Amino acid sequence: NEHRLKVFDEAAEWLESQGYRCELARAPNPFGDGASGRFLIEGVLFDGSSRSKCSVRFDLSLRKDLLMPAQALAIKPIYSDMLSYVLSIMQLEEIAAEKIRAIWQRNQVRDVYDLHFLLQKGANLEPEIVRQKMALCKEIPDWGDIRKKINQQAKSWNSLDMLTKNKPAWEEVFPFLDSRLPKGKI
Numbered sequence: 001n002e003h004r005l006k007v008f009d010e011a012a013e014w015l016e017s018q019g020y021r022c023e024l025a026r027a028p029n030p031f032g033d034g035a036s037g038r039f040l041i042e043g044v045l046f047d048g049s050s051r052s053k054c055s056v057r058f059d060l061s062l063r064k065d066l067l068m069p070a071q072a073l074a075i076k077p078i079y080s081d082m083l084s085y086v087l088s089i090m091q092l093e094e095i096a097a098e099k100i101r102a103i104w105q106r107n108q109v110r111d112v113y114d115l116h117f118l119l120q121k122g123a124n125l126e127p128e129i130v131r132q133k134m135a136l137c138k139e140i141p142d143w144g145d146i147r148k149k150i151n152q153q154a155k156s157w158n159s160l161d162m163l164t165k166n167k168p169a170w171e172e173v174f175p176f177l178d179s180r181l182p183k184g185k186i
Contacts, residue, residue: 007060008037015041018083025055034061044079065136067129068094092123097133100125103149104134104141109156113164116173119180127182134186142185150177 008024015022021042036059043054070088077084090098099115102108119125134140141149157170 005035008035008058011058012039015039019081034059036060044081066090066094067097067132092118092121093126094129094133096123096125097129100130100146101133101137104137104146107152109153109159110163112150112153112157112173112177113160113167115150116168116177119177125180125182127186131186140186143181143183146186147178147181150174 012022012024022039025038025040036057038055038057040050040053040055045054046052068091071091073087073089075085075087096115096118099111099118102111103115151174154170154174157167157173160167
């Protein structure tokens with residue numbers, strides 16, 4: 001727990017080093033192998049009022065179950081007053097495999113949205129990576145079971161309207177995902 005909370009302190013220090021005053025708006029909430037919290041940041045649009053602070057939610061995972069090497073992604077902000085930085089990110093194929101596991105383990109329409117987004121952006125479902133991710137589940141489904149879980153989200157699909165402007169129609173999403181999912185056993 002202490003290590004997880006220390007990471008939020010380090011994030012606040014980094015934001016301050018970039019010239020952004022910030023405060024922890026919601027204390028980190030430790031869960032399982034991670035934590036979530038929220039910062040209020042005095043960003044470029046800060047005018048002195050509390051409502052002009054930018055709210056940024058952080059979800060931190062301390063799992064060490066990466067199967068593929070992390071990629072370094074250099075970020076060069078378009079604003080001259082922000083310094084460049086490097087993020088260590090998961091490969092898209094591993095994120096897609098995580099989404100398959102999430103679809104199986106929980107009932108969140110956003111996981112289906114995310115999987116569709118990743119596959120549209122060119123991520124592939126690597127069978128061995130998916131198999132290894134699913135090995136962490138109590139019960140390992142086959143691809144038909146995954147299709148059923150995805151299709152159960154049809155009734156919740158429109159709940160995403162308040163989160164995104166460019167949500168594709170379910171009638172496009174399910175056939176696309178169905179065509180990209182393998183057949184048979186995982």
